[in-house]
Amino acid sequence: MKQTIIITDCPEQQGWQKNRELCMDVTTYLRSDSRMKAGKSYQGVLRRDVTCDEMHYNEQMVFIETSNQKRMKRNPRIFEGEHITITRRDDGSYHPNFRPIHLGPDFNVDHYATEVANELLWGLEGLVDNA
Template sequence: MTKVLNSNFLAGSEKSHEPRLVGDILSEMFSSDSPLARGYRHHQTVYPNTEPCIDLKLLTRQPGRLPVGDYIDGAITRDDEDHFLFIENATDKKRNEALQRNPHVYEGVYININRKPDGTLYPTFNRPRFDERFTCRDFCHGAAEELLQVVNGSVIGLGEEK
């Protein structure tokens, strides 16, 4: 397919579903008055602003300069006429370092088995979505089968001794 150089000419035919240029389809879609196009134009408004000759201070969790092309999460504030301050967001780092309070040692369809800090295991039920084909009775049968698998030892990796 060759690129159409005349911007007034639509590539392909809309009636016969022939190939069209993606740019033409997108520009036609986003220039319409549909709710999707209006919402896209409203939320995609960006105002570029270049601040020449400024002083920028970065407060980051790692020493040294920020690598080229690297992104860090944080907030930037303008605290003087020509001075900006960036502070890295540390909550993401803390979230990754936190241990789960009672981790799952088995995740099933109907039940999960968790381990307390003292090493004991306890089951919890998953919350199913009931409808005409899957009732509370079906859920109870499935949960009972999974509990029996755990008790009989066919679930490996629980680490509880008899």
């Protein structure tokens, strides 16, 4: 799951260290655009290169955009019901998962168990038919 980080007006409150690097050249290696566009976010790696020769001290930033490849979902859903889902693991085995149970004044244990059993039956029938 991709995590989005939101930086507020006071990043110090979230543990961020705010710095401003002045007068630096940034070399960009982009996959999506030929030049960086204003306001667009890029996913990648920012690296600080430091070289020192006899004449002067060079400091340069290099940004390399990482590829935004679509990854196959790790455990794809084979069956999706109201109460359970069945996923396929990387090793080919199947795993039933319960969805959250909402207990309320109208909750009936017998009715819930019957519906779960029916969904398991339908999901497994679909797997046997496809095999």
